[in-house]
Amino acid sequence: MRFKKSISSLKLPHYKSTAGMAAVRMPIPKEVLLPLSPMNAHSATASEPVVQVGDHVTVGQMIGREKDRGSSHIHASVSGTVKAIEPYAMGGAKGTAIRIESDGRMEKCPELQIPHPTNLDEFLQCVRDSGVVGLGGAAYPVWAKLSAAQKAHISTVLINGAECEPFITADHRVMLEQGELIQKGVELLKEFLGSEEFILGIEENKPDAIQQLTERFKDDPAVKIMPLSSVYPQGAKQVLLYNATGKVVEKGQRLASLGVIIINVSSLVKMAEYFVTGMPMVERIITVDGSAVKEPKNLIVPIGCTVRDVVEACGGLKEEPGKILFGGAMMGKPQESMDAAILKATNAVIVMNRKDAQKTAPSSCIHCGRCAAVCPLGLIPTAFYRAMELEDEDQRAALLQKEQVKVCMQCGCCSYVCPAHLPLAETNTAAMGFLRGWEKNHKEGGK
């Protein structure tokens, strides 16, 4: 089953020059920096350190214990000595990080065991122990996502292998190199969640992955490998859900209430890996690319190594860096320095040269409608932009409510096509923030 009409239509240059490069293990870094929170704006909760400065730690040993659904267990990604537990800031989020100096031995934690859960609760506990989070960028703990199965039957698992962001090929490599673990992950979810349908959505620009996985699952009627058109943002929740199943998460609804969960293919693989090796999430595949990088590569890196480390493993920089991104060219988060630490959810490090980092100065909206035409959700981004120009806050809020700015997922399509080079996506973020604040004040004032 495939829906002819795709709700997203934006064709981007792929820049996926690393697609054919098998992931290679980078040299062991001298030290790693492991933030105790996911370092994104959504969750403020941090894990609690369970080691002290001076402690000797081994690979896979828990060093930070999660507090709630907003955080995850943090495990040492190298063996060595805890040098510091220090404040750490990234992209506006503040937290604490544990610095470990590597002894270069990558000694495994002796207490690790391969888990053998027998029911859903035990399974979820194991996933919780693994420290695996959503690796597509959201960093939401996978166990918390799967726990929806405790309340409602999850009939469909939508595995996200779209990888629609330019540059990134990490998921592509995972699908090519770790098909066995995808199979293992599917088996686990079948057994413990009781899901009947597995849809693995892959963009058509990865024909080798589609072919290999179709072959792998040819005897399993529960698994459908679904080729998706290579349009951005094919991998976004609403877009993927609609294009793969025809369903829509309506306002106020949760995905799980439709009997569906969406899990990134790399998250599924990381989860499955824990049940095979007993090793929690301490490393991942990332794509290192961008105009300033000498030899773009896919690397297997320990969580917590720095941009500097991964760039060095790629032959260093050939030009002065202009911008460093964690993630893709559309939604990637800019980093302040080469010392930024790779997080669990970092799927790519892109270092652009000065020229690529430059943005054209904005002019005026010409009402061409391209932003509206390209918005996968059917919003009118320029209306938000004009609303934000209004001086009267009540008028501004009313217009933003009417145009439903809160639906926006900041995919960036509008900014990408805008011939006036207006920062539309950025304005949408600001507009959402403004509206939240205004609604809060308004509510309090009214009562």
Add this chain to the structure above:
Amino acid sequence: MEQLVMSSGPHIHSGAQDRRIMLDVILALLPASVAGVLIFGIKALWVLLTCVLSAVIAEFLFNLIARKKQSVGDLSAVVTGLLLGLNLSVNVPLWQCALGSVFAIVLVKCAFGGIGRNFANPAIAGRVFLLLAFSGTVAGGAAPAPLFGAAADAVSSATPLELLANGAEGVPSLGDLFLGVYGGAIGETCSLALLLGFAYLLLRKVISWQTPVIFTAVVFLCYLISDGAQIALCEVLTGGLLLGAVFMATDYASTPINARGRLLFALGCGLITFVIRKFFGYPEGVSFSILLMNLLTPYLEELTRIKPLGGV
């Protein structure tokens, strides 16, 4: 190491540029401009130049006086001036041409906030303004005076639409209508040149095909039913229908922002054009229909609002 850029995503851009879009429109208007000069003589060139220059100067001075950021570089004033010129007859005195441009730029565009904020198409408004202020001379009356070769003496100075309205005597052949060798405004007669411009705009993805095709098709079908194929074809090829449908009913600012709204816009333009031409015996159907639909644009946008995915 210098400071890294910290701007938020997206970090790449399609490369689209408003100035480039305007340049594309100008390029798409070149065939019609050249055809106009070839058909109506060198006087046509002076009309076009006067309109363009006065439009640019008017915008420049407005920005200067109103202390606004200079915007003539975006080339939209050139487009407005050129479009207005192409909508005028060579017989319009140059001072009237200039006045029309100033009206279009200052009162219709700049006064409402400049590019992207004009409620109506400035060139259309300029033409209608001249039509009402100095009735008669705007579109009709100019016989072809070819730049090269002798004037075809059989061609009347009345526009085909006027001829059609008076009983279809002496209407030029369809071939002449297609090539534009008949009386009318500078840029509206040569259908061939206008279609070339249309093809270029489609190729460059500046406009989509729907508005021009629907607008024209509605007029054609209405006439086909009421008067038959011959008249219907003649109506489509004359009276500035193609010029209006391709270049003015597709103006970004004064038409709905969404595809469904633009569909209704085109339908409305076609119907109103037909009604004005057919029942009022008035050849100015295209300008008035676009102007009227321009005014309805905000309502069309409301009417065609869609429920966003995950919204209400």
